[in-house]
Amino acid sequence: MKVTLIAGSNRTNATSTYLLKYIENHLKAQHISVAFVDLSELQLPLFSPDNWDFHPNVGRVLEAIADGDGLILATPEYHGSISGALKNALDYITAGQVTGKTVLSVSSAGGPLGVSSLSHLQTIVRNLHGINCPEWISIGYGSNTFGPDGAPLDEGMRNRVRDAVDSFVELTRKLTATAAAAN
Incomplete structure:
Protein backbone atom coordinates (compact mmCIF):
# COMPACT_ATOMS: atom_id res chain seq x y z
CA MET A 1 0.00 0.00 0.00
CA LYS A 2 1.16 3.52 -0.79
CA THR A 12 7.99 27.12 7.00
CA ASN A 13 7.55 25.12 10.23
CA ALA A 14 3.75 24.99 9.93
CA THR A 15 2.06 22.95 12.65
CA SER A 16 -0.06 21.17 10.02
CA THR A 17 3.17 20.03 8.34
CA TYR A 18 4.65 18.88 11.67
CA LEU A 19 1.50 16.87 12.27
CA LEU A 20 1.73 15.33 8.80
CA LYS A 21 5.38 14.37 9.41
CA TYR A 22 4.30 12.61 12.61
CA ILE A 23 1.66 10.76 10.56
CA GLU A 24 4.32 9.89 7.97
CA ASN A 25 6.47 8.30 10.69
CA HIS A 26 3.48 6.36 12.03
CA LEU A 27 2.72 4.99 8.54
CA LYS A 28 6.35 4.07 7.88
CA ALA A 29 6.47 2.20 11.21
CA GLN A 30 3.66 0.04 9.76
CA HIS A 31 5.77 -0.57 6.61
CA ILE A 32 3.47 1.57 4.46
CA SER A 33 5.09 3.35 1.53
CA VAL A 34 4.68 7.13 1.70
CA ALA A 35 5.02 9.97 -0.82
CA PHE A 36 5.30 13.31 1.00
CA VAL A 37 4.48 16.50 -0.92
CA ASP A 38 5.29 19.72 0.96
CA LEU A 39 3.77 22.71 -0.81
CA SER A 40 6.12 25.07 1.03
CA GLU A 41 8.99 23.41 -0.85
CA LEU A 42 7.23 22.39 -4.07
CA GLN A 43 5.49 25.58 -5.05
CA LEU A 44 2.92 25.51 -7.82
CA PRO A 45 1.90 28.23 -10.25
CA LEU A 46 -1.62 29.58 -9.89
CA PHE A 47 -4.05 27.18 -11.56
CA SER A 48 -5.81 28.37 -14.70
CA PRO A 49 -8.27 26.22 -16.66
CA ASP A 50 -6.92 27.96 -19.78
CA ASN A 51 -3.48 26.36 -19.36
CA TRP A 52 -3.20 22.57 -19.30
CA ASP A 53 0.52 22.64 -20.11
CA PHE A 54 1.52 22.06 -16.49
CA HIS A 55 4.66 23.16 -14.71
CA PRO A 56 6.93 20.20 -13.75
CA ASN A 57 6.05 20.67 -10.04
CA VAL A 58 2.38 20.14 -10.88
CA GLY A 59 3.31 16.92 -12.67
CA ARG A 60 5.10 15.68 -9.53
CA VAL A 61 2.02 16.35 -7.38
CA LEU A 62 -0.35 14.69 -9.83
CA GLU A 63 1.96 11.67 -10.17
CA ALA A 64 2.15 11.27 -6.38
CA ILE A 65 -1.65 11.38 -6.16
CA ALA A 66 -2.09 8.90 -9.00
CA ASP A 67 0.43 6.49 -7.44
CA GLY A 68 -1.19 6.55 -3.99
CA ASP A 69 -3.85 4.14 -2.79
CA GLY A 70 -4.95 6.75 -0.28
CA LEU A 71 -4.44 10.43 0.31
CA ILE A 72 -3.92 12.52 3.45
CA LEU A 73 -4.43 16.26 3.10
CA ALA A 74 -3.18 18.64 5.80
CA THR A 75 -3.99 22.34 5.97
CA PRO A 76 -3.82 25.27 8.32
CA GLU A 77 -7.19 26.91 8.86
CA TYR A 78 -7.24 30.39 7.37
CA HIS A 79 -10.38 32.51 7.78
CA GLY A 80 -12.54 29.42 8.24
CA SER A 81 -11.22 27.54 5.22
CA ILE A 82 -8.22 25.74 3.77
CA SER A 83 -4.97 27.40 2.72
CA GLY A 84 -4.72 28.99 -0.70
CA ALA A 85 -1.69 26.81 -1.47
CA LEU A 86 -3.66 23.59 -0.88
CA LYS A 87 -6.74 24.84 -2.74
CA ASN A 88 -4.54 25.76 -5.69
CA ALA A 89 -2.98 22.27 -5.70
CA LEU A 90 -6.39 20.60 -5.48
CA ASP A 91 -7.64 22.66 -8.44
CA TYR A 92 -5.18 20.80 -10.67
CA ILE A 93 -6.69 17.43 -9.76
CA THR A 94 -9.36 15.76 -11.86
CA ALA A 95 -11.95 13.39 -10.43
CA GLY A 96 -10.36 10.38 -12.09
CA GLN A 97 -7.20 10.83 -10.02
CA VAL A 98 -9.03 10.55 -6.68
CA THR A 99 -12.10 8.44 -7.53
CA GLY A 100 -12.50 5.59 -5.05
CA LYS A 101 -9.49 6.56 -2.94
CA THR A 102 -9.71 7.08 0.79
CA VAL A 103 -8.89 10.60 1.92
CA LEU A 104 -8.07 11.67 5.48
CA SER A 105 -8.41 15.39 6.24
CA VAL A 106 -6.10 17.06 8.77
CA SER A 107 -6.24 20.64 10.06
CA SER A 108 -4.32 22.89 12.40
CA ALA A 109 -6.05 26.04 13.62
CA GLY A 110 -4.96 29.07 15.58
CA GLY A 111 -8.22 28.79 17.55
CA PRO A 112 -9.80 25.84 19.34
CA LEU A 113 -10.39 23.59 16.29
CA GLY A 114 -10.17 23.61 12.50
CA VAL A 115 -13.62 22.21 11.77
CA SER A 116 -14.49 24.65 8.96
CA SER A 117 -11.37 23.77 6.97
CA LEU A 118 -12.07 20.07 7.46
CA SER A 119 -15.64 20.49 6.20
CA HIS A 120 -14.34 22.36 3.15
CA LEU A 121 -11.76 19.64 2.45
CA GLN A 122 -14.40 16.94 2.68
CA THR A 123 -16.63 18.82 0.25
CA ILE A 124 -13.76 19.07 -2.24
CA VAL A 125 -13.01 15.34 -1.82
CA ARG A 126 -16.67 14.48 -2.51
CA ASN A 127 -16.59 16.60 -5.66
CA LEU A 128 -13.47 14.69 -6.80
CA HIS A 129 -15.29 11.38 -6.10
CA GLY A 130 -12.90 10.42 -3.33
CA ILE A 131 -14.07 8.61 -0.21
CA ASN A 132 -13.79 10.66 2.96
CA CYS A 133 -12.43 8.75 5.92
CA PRO A 134 -15.07 8.87 8.68
CA GLU A 135 -12.35 10.21 11.00
CA TRP A 136 -10.57 13.52 10.70
CA ILE A 137 -7.85 15.22 12.69
CA SER A 138 -8.01 18.75 14.04
CA ILE A 139 -5.58 20.40 16.38
CA GLY A 140 -5.99 23.86 17.78
CA TYR A 141 -4.35 26.42 19.94
CA GLY A 142 -2.60 24.80 22.90
CA SER A 143 -2.46 21.31 21.39
CA ASN A 144 -0.14 22.21 18.54
CA THR A 145 3.20 21.82 20.28
CA PHE A 146 5.61 19.19 19.06
CA GLY A 147 8.73 17.51 20.40
CA PRO A 148 12.09 17.35 18.62
CA ASP A 149 11.01 14.09 16.93
CA GLY A 150 7.90 15.80 15.49
CA ALA A 151 5.48 13.99 17.78
CA PRO A 152 2.72 15.99 19.47
CA LEU A 153 3.66 16.60 23.10
CA ASP A 154 0.10 15.92 24.25
CA GLU A 155 -0.42 12.17 24.75
CA GLY A 156 -4.17 12.42 24.09
CA MET A 157 -3.41 14.12 20.76
CA ARG A 158 -0.91 11.40 19.80
CA ASN A 159 -3.51 8.74 20.57
CA ARG A 160 -6.25 10.53 18.58
CA VAL A 161 -3.94 10.95 15.61
CA ARG A 162 -2.87 7.30 15.65
CA ASP A 163 -6.48 6.12 15.95
CA ALA A 164 -7.61 8.28 13.02
CA VAL A 165 -4.67 7.19 10.87
CA ASP A 166 -5.26 3.53 11.72
CA SER A 167 -8.92 3.91 10.71
CA PHE A 168 -7.77 5.51 7.43
CA VAL A 169 -5.31 2.66 6.78
CA GLU A 170 -7.94 0.01 7.46
CA LEU A 171 -10.45 1.64 5.09
CA THR A 172 -7.78 2.16 2.41
CA ARG A 173 -6.77 -1.52 2.59
CA LYS A 174 -10.40 -2.64 2.26
CA LEU A 175 -11.08 -0.35 -0.69
CA THR A 176 -7.82 -1.35 -2.41
CA ALA A 177 -8.63 -5.05 -1.97
CA THR A 178 -12.17 -4.53 -3.28
CA ALA A 179 -10.90 -2.65 -6.34
CA ALA A 180 -8.29 -5.36 -7.03
CA ALA A 181 -10.94 -8.10 -6.76
CA ALA A 182 -13.19 -6.24 -9.21
CA ASN A 183 -10.42 -6.04 -11.81
Missing part, protein backbone atom coordinates in the same frame (compact mmCIF):
# COMPACT_ATOMS: atom_id res chain seq x y z
CA VAL A 3 -0.18 6.72 0.76
CA THR A 4 0.34 10.23 -0.57
CA LEU A 5 0.55 13.01 2.02
CA ILE A 6 0.15 16.64 0.98
CA ALA A 7 1.26 19.35 3.41
CA GLY A 8 -0.89 22.27 2.33
CA SER A 9 0.84 25.17 4.02
CA ASN A 10 3.35 27.41 2.32
CA ARG A 11 4.66 28.43 5.74
Whole structure:
Protein backbone atom coordinates (compact mmCIF):
# COMPACT_ATOMS: atom_id res chain seq x y z
CA MET A 1 0.00 0.00 0.00
CA LYS A 2 1.16 3.52 -0.79
CA VAL A 3 -0.18 6.72 0.76
CA THR A 4 0.34 10.23 -0.57
CA LEU A 5 0.55 13.01 2.02
CA ILE A 6 0.15 16.64 0.98
CA ALA A 7 1.26 19.35 3.41
CA GLY A 8 -0.89 22.27 2.33
CA SER A 9 0.84 25.17 4.02
CA ASN A 10 3.35 27.41 2.32
CA ARG A 11 4.66 28.43 5.74
CA THR A 12 7.99 27.12 7.00
CA ASN A 13 7.55 25.12 10.23
CA ALA A 14 3.75 24.99 9.93
CA THR A 15 2.06 22.95 12.65
CA SER A 16 -0.06 21.17 10.02
CA THR A 17 3.17 20.03 8.34
CA TYR A 18 4.65 18.88 11.67
CA LEU A 19 1.50 16.87 12.27
CA LEU A 20 1.73 15.33 8.80
CA LYS A 21 5.38 14.37 9.41
CA TYR A 22 4.30 12.61 12.61
CA ILE A 23 1.66 10.76 10.56
CA GLU A 24 4.32 9.89 7.97
CA ASN A 25 6.47 8.30 10.69
CA HIS A 26 3.48 6.36 12.03
CA LEU A 27 2.72 4.99 8.54
CA LYS A 28 6.35 4.07 7.88
CA ALA A 29 6.47 2.20 11.21
CA GLN A 30 3.66 0.04 9.76
CA HIS A 31 5.77 -0.57 6.61
CA ILE A 32 3.47 1.57 4.46
CA SER A 33 5.09 3.35 1.53
CA VAL A 34 4.68 7.13 1.70
CA ALA A 35 5.02 9.97 -0.82
CA PHE A 36 5.30 13.31 1.00
CA VAL A 37 4.48 16.50 -0.92
CA ASP A 38 5.29 19.72 0.96
CA LEU A 39 3.77 22.71 -0.81
CA SER A 40 6.12 25.07 1.03
CA GLU A 41 8.99 23.41 -0.85
CA LEU A 42 7.23 22.39 -4.07
CA GLN A 43 5.49 25.58 -5.05
CA LEU A 44 2.92 25.51 -7.82
CA PRO A 45 1.90 28.23 -10.25
CA LEU A 46 -1.62 29.58 -9.89
CA PHE A 47 -4.05 27.18 -11.56
CA SER A 48 -5.81 28.37 -14.70
CA PRO A 49 -8.27 26.22 -16.66
CA ASP A 50 -6.92 27.96 -19.78
CA ASN A 51 -3.48 26.36 -19.36
CA TRP A 52 -3.20 22.57 -19.30
CA ASP A 53 0.52 22.64 -20.11
CA PHE A 54 1.52 22.06 -16.49
CA HIS A 55 4.66 23.16 -14.71
CA PRO A 56 6.93 20.20 -13.75
CA ASN A 57 6.05 20.67 -10.04
CA VAL A 58 2.38 20.14 -10.88
CA GLY A 59 3.31 16.92 -12.67
CA ARG A 60 5.10 15.68 -9.53
CA VAL A 61 2.02 16.35 -7.38
CA LEU A 62 -0.35 14.69 -9.83
CA GLU A 63 1.96 11.67 -10.17
CA ALA A 64 2.15 11.27 -6.38
CA ILE A 65 -1.65 11.38 -6.16
CA ALA A 66 -2.09 8.90 -9.00
CA ASP A 67 0.43 6.49 -7.44
CA GLY A 68 -1.19 6.55 -3.99
CA ASP A 69 -3.85 4.14 -2.79
CA GLY A 70 -4.95 6.75 -0.28
CA LEU A 71 -4.44 10.43 0.31
CA ILE A 72 -3.92 12.52 3.45
CA LEU A 73 -4.43 16.26 3.10
CA ALA A 74 -3.18 18.64 5.80
CA THR A 75 -3.99 22.34 5.97
CA PRO A 76 -3.82 25.27 8.32
CA GLU A 77 -7.19 26.91 8.86
CA TYR A 78 -7.24 30.39 7.37
CA HIS A 79 -10.38 32.51 7.78
CA GLY A 80 -12.54 29.42 8.24
CA SER A 81 -11.22 27.54 5.22
CA ILE A 82 -8.22 25.74 3.77
CA SER A 83 -4.97 27.40 2.72
CA GLY A 84 -4.72 28.99 -0.70
CA ALA A 85 -1.69 26.81 -1.47
CA LEU A 86 -3.66 23.59 -0.88
CA LYS A 87 -6.74 24.84 -2.74
CA ASN A 88 -4.54 25.76 -5.69
CA ALA A 89 -2.98 22.27 -5.70
CA LEU A 90 -6.39 20.60 -5.48
CA ASP A 91 -7.64 22.66 -8.44
CA TYR A 92 -5.18 20.80 -10.67
CA ILE A 93 -6.69 17.43 -9.76
CA THR A 94 -9.36 15.76 -11.86
CA ALA A 95 -11.95 13.39 -10.43
CA GLY A 96 -10.36 10.38 -12.09
CA GLN A 97 -7.20 10.83 -10.02
CA VAL A 98 -9.03 10.55 -6.68
CA THR A 99 -12.10 8.44 -7.53
CA GLY A 100 -12.50 5.59 -5.05
CA LYS A 101 -9.49 6.56 -2.94
CA THR A 102 -9.71 7.08 0.79
CA VAL A 103 -8.89 10.60 1.92
CA LEU A 104 -8.07 11.67 5.48
CA SER A 105 -8.41 15.39 6.24
CA VAL A 106 -6.10 17.06 8.77
CA SER A 107 -6.24 20.64 10.06
CA SER A 108 -4.32 22.89 12.40
CA ALA A 109 -6.05 26.04 13.62
CA GLY A 110 -4.96 29.07 15.58
CA GLY A 111 -8.22 28.79 17.55
CA PRO A 112 -9.80 25.84 19.34
CA LEU A 113 -10.39 23.59 16.29
CA GLY A 114 -10.17 23.61 12.50
CA VAL A 115 -13.62 22.21 11.77
CA SER A 116 -14.49 24.65 8.96
CA SER A 117 -11.37 23.77 6.97
CA LEU A 118 -12.07 20.07 7.46
CA SER A 119 -15.64 20.49 6.20
CA HIS A 120 -14.34 22.36 3.15
CA LEU A 121 -11.76 19.64 2.45
CA GLN A 122 -14.40 16.94 2.68
CA THR A 123 -16.63 18.82 0.25
CA ILE A 124 -13.76 19.07 -2.24
CA VAL A 125 -13.01 15.34 -1.82
CA ARG A 126 -16.67 14.48 -2.51
CA ASN A 127 -16.59 16.60 -5.66
CA LEU A 128 -13.47 14.69 -6.80
CA HIS A 129 -15.29 11.38 -6.10
CA GLY A 130 -12.90 10.42 -3.33
CA ILE A 131 -14.07 8.61 -0.21
CA ASN A 132 -13.79 10.66 2.96
CA CYS A 133 -12.43 8.75 5.92
CA PRO A 134 -15.07 8.87 8.68
CA GLU A 135 -12.35 10.21 11.00
CA TRP A 136 -10.57 13.52 10.70
CA ILE A 137 -7.85 15.22 12.69
CA SER A 138 -8.01 18.75 14.04
CA ILE A 139 -5.58 20.40 16.38
CA GLY A 140 -5.99 23.86 17.78
CA TYR A 141 -4.35 26.42 19.94
CA GLY A 142 -2.60 24.80 22.90
CA SER A 143 -2.46 21.31 21.39
CA ASN A 144 -0.14 22.21 18.54
CA THR A 145 3.20 21.82 20.28
CA PHE A 146 5.61 19.19 19.06
CA GLY A 147 8.73 17.51 20.40
CA PRO A 148 12.09 17.35 18.62
CA ASP A 149 11.01 14.09 16.93
CA GLY A 150 7.90 15.80 15.49
CA ALA A 151 5.48 13.99 17.78
CA PRO A 152 2.72 15.99 19.47
CA LEU A 153 3.66 16.60 23.10
CA ASP A 154 0.10 15.92 24.25
CA GLU A 155 -0.42 12.17 24.75
CA GLY A 156 -4.17 12.42 24.09
CA MET A 157 -3.41 14.12 20.76
CA ARG A 158 -0.91 11.40 19.80
CA ASN A 159 -3.51 8.74 20.57
CA ARG A 160 -6.25 10.53 18.58
CA VAL A 161 -3.94 10.95 15.61
CA ARG A 162 -2.87 7.30 15.65
CA ASP A 163 -6.48 6.12 15.95
CA ALA A 164 -7.61 8.28 13.02
CA VAL A 165 -4.67 7.19 10.87
CA ASP A 166 -5.26 3.53 11.72
CA SER A 167 -8.92 3.91 10.71
CA PHE A 168 -7.77 5.51 7.43
CA VAL A 169 -5.31 2.66 6.78
CA GLU A 170 -7.94 0.01 7.46
CA LEU A 171 -10.45 1.64 5.09
CA THR A 172 -7.78 2.16 2.41
CA ARG A 173 -6.77 -1.52 2.59
CA LYS A 174 -10.40 -2.64 2.26
CA LEU A 175 -11.08 -0.35 -0.69
CA THR A 176 -7.82 -1.35 -2.41
CA ALA A 177 -8.63 -5.05 -1.97
CA THR A 178 -12.17 -4.53 -3.28
CA ALA A 179 -10.90 -2.65 -6.34
CA ALA A 180 -8.29 -5.36 -7.03
CA ALA A 181 -10.94 -8.10 -6.76
CA ALA A 182 -13.19 -6.24 -9.21
CA ASN A 183 -10.42 -6.04 -11.81
